[in-house]
Amino acid sequence: MGVPPFLSAADCAHLKDEELARLVLKDKEAFLCLMERYEAKLLRYIRRISAVSTEEAEDVLQEVFLSAYLHIADVDPALSFSSWIYRIAHNRTVSAYRKRAARPQEVPLDGCEDEGDALQLVADADVPLEADRALLRRQVHATLATLPLSQREVLELFYLEGKNYREIGDILRKPSGTVATLLHRAKRAFRDRFSAFHALP
Amino acid sequence: MTAPDVSTRVFSRIAAARLKPRPRWMFRALHACSWIAYGLSVLLASVCGALCLLLLGETPWEVAALVARDPRIGVLLALLPLFWFCSLVFALILAFVNARHTRRGYRWHAWTIVVGSLSVSVVLGVFIHVSGIGDRIERSVERKVPPYSTASDERHALWAHPEQGVLAGTVEEMQSGAFLLRDPLGSVWTVDVRMARISRGIMLGTGVSLSLKGTIAGDELFRAVDVRFWRGHLPPARKAGGSSSLQNK
Numbered sequence: 001m002g003v004p005p006f007l008s009a010a011d012c013a014h015l016k017d018e019e020l021a022r023l024v025l026k027d028k029e030a031f032l033c034l035m036e037r038y039e040a041k042l043l044r045y046i047r048r049i050s051a052v053s054t055e056e057a058e059d060v061l062q063e064v065f066l067s068a069y070l071h072i073a074d075v076d077p078a079l080s081f082s083s084w085i086y087r088i089a090h091n092r093t094v095s096a097y098r099k100r101a102a103r104p105q106e107v108p109l110d111g112c113e114d115e116g117d118a119l120q121l122v123a124d125a126d127v128p129l130e131a132d133r134a135l136l137r138r139q140v141h142a143t144l145a146t147l148p149l150s151q152r153e154v155l156e157l158f159y160l161e162g163k164n165y166r167e168i169g170d171i172l173r174k175p176s177g178t179v180a181t182l183l184h185r186a187k188r189a190f191r192d193r194f195s196a197f198h199a200l201p
Numbered sequence: 202m203t204a205p206d207v208s209t210r211v212f213s214r215i216a217a218a219r220l221k222p223r224p225r226w227m228f229r230a231l232h233a234c235s236w237i238a239y240g241l242s243v244l245l246a247s248v249c250g251a252l253c254l255l256l257l258g259e260t261p262w263e264v265a266a267l268v269a270r271d272p273r274i275g276v277l278l279a280l281l282p283l284f285w286f287c288s289l290v291f292a293l294i295l296a297f298v299n300a301r302h303t304r305r306g307y308r309w310h311a312w313t314i315v316v317g318s319l320s321v322s323v324v325l326g327v328f329i330h331v332s333g334i335g336d337r338i339e340r341s342v343e344r345k346v347p348p349y350s351t352a353s354d355e356r357h358a359l360w361a362h363p364e365q366g367v368l369a370g371t372v373e374e375m376q377s378g379a380f381l382l383r384d385p386l387g388s389v390w391t392v393d394v395r396m397a398r399i400s401r402g403i404m405l406g407t408g409v410s411l412s413l414k415g416t417i418a419g420d421e422l423f424r425a426v427d428v429r430f431w432r433g434h435l436p437p438a439r440k441a442g443g444s445s446s447l448q449n450k
Contacts, residue, residue, distance in 0.1 A: 024222065025222060025225075028212075028215060028216070031212070031215070032208060032209075032212045035207070035208035035211060035212065036208050039207050039208050043207070058206070058207050061207050062207055062210065062211050062214075065207070065208070065211040066211060066214070066215070066220075069211075069215055069220065069222060070220065070222055070223050071222070071223060071228070072222045073222050073223060073224060073225040073227075073228055074223075074225075074228040076304060076305070078305060169307070169308065170308075173307035174307055175307065175308055175309060175310050175311075176308070177310060
């Protein structure tokens with residue numbers, strides 16, 4: 001938009017998220033680097049857990065980035081920047097989701113299916129694997145969409161976003177032990193629903 | 202490479218509105234407030250615990266035998282300690298919620314918060330009780346909260362059951378190995394303290410309020426085995442002399 005970049009693409013590339021976050025306080029250009037790094041990931045995450053359209057997801061993402069910018073001085077050094085911004089995204093998305101609680105649960109699958117380890121989720125849930133991997137991924141996402149938000153989000157974060165227990169705890173503001181319990185219950189619920197909806201003959 | 206749309210839009214919005222990040226001191230102040238809130242709730246729990254200890258320690262449990270005859274005695278015995286105990290539980294719940302709202306409080310297991318808060322409350326509560334601060338706090342509550350004062354007075358008057366082995370009142374006259382004591386019902390007793398264990402810090406003398414455990418040894422003669430401070434007081438008419446019963450108050 002006509003603003004010459006203070007930071008070059010090379011500068012952006014070699015700086016860590018936490019370093020960029022500190023730089024934002026001196027120059028907002030550094031925030032553009034951070035947004036570019038996280039836009040695609042957060043957009044996908046928002047769409048998966050809230051079942052909203054791309055346009056609505058982008059609106060939520062704008063709010064996420066604005067909130068992150070205003071609160072950039074509050075980045076907790078005890079957690080990764082990724083966990084911090086995912087936490088903001090989670091909170092905003094849950095708020096948006098609850099406003100639309102009555103809507104049918106249709107996951108917009110376009111562009112979401114190839115990411116993450118959906119197949120690992122199926123394997124961990126002890127569900128027999130379908131030969132057609134693409135079909136299996138669609139089934140996984142369709143099943144996830146039927147789970148309650150609290151179970152869906154923990155499965156999404158672990159299997160599809162690749163977060164570990166500690167990171168998930170930081171995002172959801174829960175102890176690691178609670179995350180482990182939630183994940184266990186979510187996998188069981190996923191297995192039960194997947195088997196019910198997509199039982200192999 | 203095409204610039205991501207959302208990022209560019211947000212960045213333009215930030216530039217156009219000249220938005221600035223909120224200052225660091227503001228977040229530090231917020232985090233400090235959450236810790237202060239936690240500290241205050243633990244302190245409140247400590248005070249409630251101390252007052253529980255105080256009231257339980259000065260309860261004339263001997264009169265509990267009369268509860269079947271007069272259920273009101275049971276209510277008077279239990280009411281105030283129960284009030285402070287419930288306040289203690291409330292304060293601990295508040296402490297738990299406040300701990301969870303600290304910056305990294307979500308990482309702690311619930312039991313860690315509960316046990317930690319309870320431990321600090323117990324240690325601090327015992328200190329508050331032993332140092333006499335609890336006694337001062339309770340007297341202050343008695344002065345400032347009339348319903349509490351009424352319940353407290355009636356509770357202190359439970360000590361006027363010499364037939365159950367408990368007696369309380371104010372020393373009116375010192376004698377050798379004994380003293381005259383006026384109880385809340387206006388009766389004057391001769392109290393034999395030759396075999397009594399007298400609590401540390403008590404200087405027997407006129408005007409001192411005492412609670413006693415012992416037995417009736419004769420007509421208006423009470424042989425004490427335990428002598429402590431009594432935080433109650435005689436109803437005004439009693440101090441001037443007179444024998445009307447407490448029930449007519």
